[in-house]
Amino acid sequence: MANKEIYRLLSGYRQFRERFYSGDDTTYSKLTSGWQGPKTLIIGCSDSRVDPAILSSASPGQLFVVRNVANLVPPFESGGGFHGVSAAIEFAVINLKVENIIILGHRQCGGIRALLFPEATQAGGFVQQWVAIAEKAKVRATQLVGTEDQNALWRQCELESIRTSLENLRLFPFVREATETRQLTLHGIYFDIENGELLELNQEAGTYSAIDL
Numbered sequence: 001m002a003n004k005e006i007y008r009l010l011s012g013y014r015q016f017r018e019r020f021y022s023g024d025d026t027t028y029s030k031l032t033s034g035w036q037g038p039k040t041l042i043i044g045c046s047d048s049r050v051d052p053a054i055l056s057s058a059s060p061g062q063l064f065v066v067r068n069v070a071n072l073v074p075p076f077e078s079g080g081g082f083h084g085v086s087a088a089i090e091f092a093v094i095n096l097k098v099e100n101i102i103i104l105g106h107r108q109c110g111g112i113r114a115l116l117f118p119e120a121t122q123a124g125g126f127v128q129q130w131v132a133i134a135e136k137a138k139v140r141a142t143q144l145v146g147t148e149d150q151n152a153l154w155r156q157c158e159l160e161s162i163r164t165s166l167e168n169l170r171l172f173p174f175v176r177e178a179t180e181t182r183q184l185t186l187h188g189i190y191f192d193i194e195n196g197e198l199l200e201l202n203q204e205a206g207t208y209s210a211i212d213l
């Protein structure tokens, strides 16, 4: 644990501990004397620039978060396999009874770039296989903006992949049931990291508009 970066991380943890375990802040004593009760599940990208807790200035215990390459939700599959994302969705919806699920996409997503331009990543590797979940988004984006302007295609595919993840989310029987019986709401949000803007998906129209903050 001697390298500079690890030292920096530990120093950050020291600040965290001083705030939550030594001072007057009672957040963790409350959170550990009961059970966690986050109201929102966020499915975001692993990208270091788009941490949902930092973006929303969330407090400990407020968000249940799943992060993966390109913030994707796989289709519902029963049977075997190691379904980490599906397990987290199931836990959040059935056990924690979250009220909202947000798919949080973003500009300059490396996972979506790997889907569009596979030569940038290892052929047949884990990334290629994973991002294939959003193949439908690639097709839709290509139909909408063509392939000439690669940056426009990249951005459009990021937007379309949020729609694909929401479509897949609705294939989970317990998600569908919770939206019908206890008003679980599903949202698609796009963080444009280049200008700090948030866009919200209108799920009926399939269009995005800037969120007025």
Ligand SMILES: [Zn+2]
Binding pocket: 045, 046, 047, 069, 070, 071, 106, 108, 109, 110, 111, 112
């Ligand atoms: Zn990403």
